[in-house]
Amino acid sequence: MAEYSKKLHTTYGDMIAIIQGQHLEDSPTIQQHLCDCPQCQQRLFELSQTNRTLDVIGQMARDQRYPELSPERVLVYARHGIQKKIRGNIDPDSLLNQYIAYEIKKIKRSSFFAASFASLSLLIIVVGILIILIGNTLLGLTISATVGITGIFLFMFLNKVRKAYKQIDKLSKELQEEKVVSRNLSIDNEACE
């Protein structure tokens, strides 16, 4: 104990534990050291001041107020996998409109990339045809591959559009039933209470 007391200063972890009244295995040894070591006493004093300052966080937590989240909306988002999320009171029509707008925006963005890629590929194809006409087979094969890749991209894009419309359609039906949300999902206010 005496050796510890002389050689080892108390760690910050132990000091915080002491300040917060937590149980420590070496408590008597540490207490003894703190009595003997002015340096650790000073650090303990500083740390207890910091601890008091940090208690402000707890007071902040008690004073904070927030608008209520709507469990209905959270369930709709979770169940239908809606990515564009809006807080506030749920209105199935406006939610659907906003969702459609979001999907259209996504499709537009995809179509921009698809169109850019298709234009670039077209340019390569034209240049490739010119080269084939001159007689280079390797470039001809490269062009075939490019056409294939373009086809895949266009297919992926069209598939995306199809899925988006399917999702909108599905959501539209569900939200119509759900003026809703409550009865079908058994989560109207009564259920929540």
Place this chain on the structure above:
Amino acid sequence: MTNIQLVERLRAGDPQVFCALIEQLQHPLTGYLHRLVGDREVALDLAQETFIQVYRKIGKTTGDLPLNAWIYRIATNYGLHYLKSRRLKQCVGFNVPELFDKSLAVAGPEEQVETRILVQQALGSLKPVDAAILQLHYGNGFTYEEIGQVLEVSSEAVRKRMARGVEKFRKVYGKVPSSKKM
């Protein structure tokens, strides 16, 4: 209802239990996220996102799940991810708003406003995960063991990180002119 029963009912998709869970946790969780990310609107979005994830992922968990810690883990991951992407945006020169909004400071007694701002500023300069530990402990009253469950580390690791976090906080807070301190 025990934790196991609660998890089982959530896993079964019981909307009433889910509603009750949201009502019970939304304020402390949003408050925690608000103090962590420093933006009220972002915190509200992240809290909603957390509950959506809870609903979606609860089916993949087991009955002995420590529910509270698991929910805070999801929220913490969202918060830390937001802070990471925010720092990245700052690095590449995007105009990112101030790290905390004043609503955190002005909600309490007037004489504490300045201290609250300084505390938030000091916490904002720590590593996000250290700040999260301090917020959970001082703000939400989590024990080291509970924080360990949230971060998936041992209580001893939390104790060390807590000590490191407090020490860093002390140094950063110490840099603020003394007239401004509590």
